[in-house]
Amino acid sequence: MGEIQSVTVVGAGTMGSQIALQSALAGRYQVTLVDAVPGQLQRARANNTRLVDRAVEKGRMTREQADAALSRIKDSGNLEQAAKNADLIIEAVIEDFDTKSKVFSELGKHADRDAIIASNSSTIAISRLADFTKRPDQCCNMHFFYPPLVMDLVEIVRGPSTSDATVERAAEFAKAIGRTPVVLNREIPGFIVNRILHMATQEAYRLLDAGVASVEDIDIAVEKGLRWPLGPFRLGDLTGLDVTYAARKHMYETTGDERYRPSPALEAKVRAGELGRKTGRGWYQYPAGEEKG
Numbered sequence: 224m225g226e227i228q229s230v231t232v233v234g235a236g237t238m239g240s241q242i243a244l245q246s247a248l249a250g251r252y253q254v255t256l257v258d259a260v261p262g263q264l265q266r267a268r269a270n271n272t273r274l275v276d277r278a279v280e281k282g283r284m285t286r287e288q289a290d291a292a293l294s295r296i297k298d299s300g301n302l303e304q305a306a307k308n309a310d311l312i313i314e315a316v317i318e319d320f321d322t323k324s325k326v327f328s329e330l331g332k333h334a335d336r337d338a339i340i341a342s343n344s345s346t347i348a349i350s351r352l353a354d355f356t357k358r359p360d361q362c363c364n365m366h367f368f369y370p371p372l373v374m375d376l377v378e379i380v381r382g383p384s385t386s387d388a389t390v391e392r393a394a395e396f397a398k399a400i401g402r403t404p405v406v407l408n409r410e411i412p413g414f415i416v417n418r419i420l421h422m423a424t425q426e427a428y429r430l431l432d433a434g435v436a437s438v439e440d441i442d443i444a445v446e447k448g449l450r451w452p453l454g455p456f457r458l459g460d461l462t463g464l465d466v467t468y469a470a471r472k473h474m475y476e477t478t479g480d481e482r483y484r485p486s487p488a489l490e491a492k493v494r495a496g497e498l499g500r501k502t503g504r505g506w507y508q509y510p511a512g513e514e515k516g
């Protein structure tokens with residue numbers, strides 16, 4: 224098993240496009256970005272070009288580094304071709320089990336014998352996908368955070384069959400692209416970060432539901448007392464309350480743990496279509512033009 228030299232990222236959406244860019248910025252990997260939807264690769268390239276242009280303007284990288292990174296990313300609409308000769312494949316397609324399982328079977332058929340096959344999924348444990356490849360020891364979750372270009376963390380999650388070598392190689396790669404890996408020795412819903420985030424924000428919702436304090440005061444308390452950059456309600460408005468609600472519901476349904484049951488106040492917001500910044504109103508109101516934060 225040699226050093227990782229080439230990386231294929233499957234899915235050129237919000238996460239995949241930036242995972243590809245972050246990998247290319249390391250300066251030592253050939254990166255292939257694959258998508259099945261026409262136009263998505265062009266959109267990803269345009270977004271990545273905008274991101275590096277802004278970084279150049281702000282003096283965070285040179286024009287040469289930016290151009291070299293963009294030119295190191297090869298676009299592809301052909302999964303079979305892109306799977307061959309990649310030492311590491313990171314799947315970042317939509318969060319849908321059937322779609323991911325089909326991608327994993329294709330990767331199992333076509334990937335190089337020694338390739339690591341990782342999923343960026345936030346909720347689908349690698350054990351549910353790994354067997355589709357017929358080499359589950361070479362599979363793990365590599366969970367990046369949004370936006371991957373900024374967020375310095377990758378949760379590497381070991382499934383029951385994942386080998387030590389796979390975990391080590393995935394962690395080495397994360398370090399090589401300037402990200403800090405943490406390893407979970409077994410699969411748990413929510414991994415580490417979302418697990419803790421869910422519990423903390425659930426407590427905030429319980430305080431609100433019990434009339435202990437206002438949305439504003441709970442946010443201020445958490446921001447000033449725990450030094451979170453955003454309190455739980457401001458964070459919810461930014462993420463989207465529908466997304467927050469779906470995440471809670473998923474945790475509640477997969478763990479059966481009452482502590483994750485979505486708050487009635489959150490449920491009411493979602494039913495009313497007040498989903499946060501994107502709808503101009505959530506826990507707070509956002510005048511037109513300020514929705515993006």
Ligand SMILES: NC(=O)c1ccc[n+]([C@@H]2O[C@H](COP(=O)([O-])OP(=O)(O)OC[C@H]3O[C@@H](n4cnc5c(N)ncnc54)[C@H](O)[C@@H]3O)[C@@H](O)[C@H]2O)c1
Pocket residue numbers: 233234235236237238239257258259260263314315316317318322326343344345346366367368369
């Ligand atoms: N968005 C986040 O904040 C975030 C954070 C961490 C992890 N994740 C995980 O990352 C993954 C991707 O999320 P996203 O937000 O980037 O989604 P997205 O919808 O922005 O992108 C998904 C991409 O996959 C492509 N796609 C769909 N089917 C495909 C196929 N068969 N082959 C190739 N490409 C295909 C779509 O065209 C799209 O471009 C999910 O598993 C999600 O759980 C998301």
